[in-house]
Amino acid sequence: MDSNWSNQSSLSLDLSFGPPRSLGQASVVHDGYQWRKYGQKVTRDNPFPRAYFRCSFAPSCPVKKKVQRSAEDRSVLVATYEGEHNHKSSSEDELHSGELIPCPFSISSSSSAPASVTQQEGDPEMNYSPKFQSLLVEQMTSSLSKDPGFTNAIATAVSERILQHPKVVFK
DNA sequence: CGTCTTTGACCCGCGC
């Protein structure tokens, strides 16, 4: 067995909570993949509901994703990935078609120290607007300076998933 | 009309 993905890797950077409520269709591309929600549960150790997602980009893709708000800081969203994508990301396809800039944050590395990115809520106008993006960058910068585990996870994810190059270390 | 989210019920594993 590949030990890579047998364990869960967690790291959050999930934009799906941006829109107030995007009901109906369009499972949003959060991190380069398409996710379909198949369940939600309130766990004992966390008052906030945990959402369960599957990769809907490829029906045969075994990857699962759990998204849960941190009990300590509710502005922190923690996403836990399980499994390995047996296909390339949808954003890569988009990249190849020369249209959109991919969101390079599909975390496939297993970091010993789960990192997270905070995302403020409350302003529906900040969904995917430049304002929101700049805020996100700001939050990430903050996380980078505070949490070395996050740095490594990002570096690994970017190098493995997007650049297809050896590990790059941010410093 | 087709696809996706929501939500309650069900199933299974684990600890006591």
Add this chain to the structure above:
DNA sequence: GCGCGGGTCAAAGACG
């Protein structure tokens, strides 16, 4: 053996 908690299923409703 029983109870609890986590994870999954499936029907119903909603939206473009």
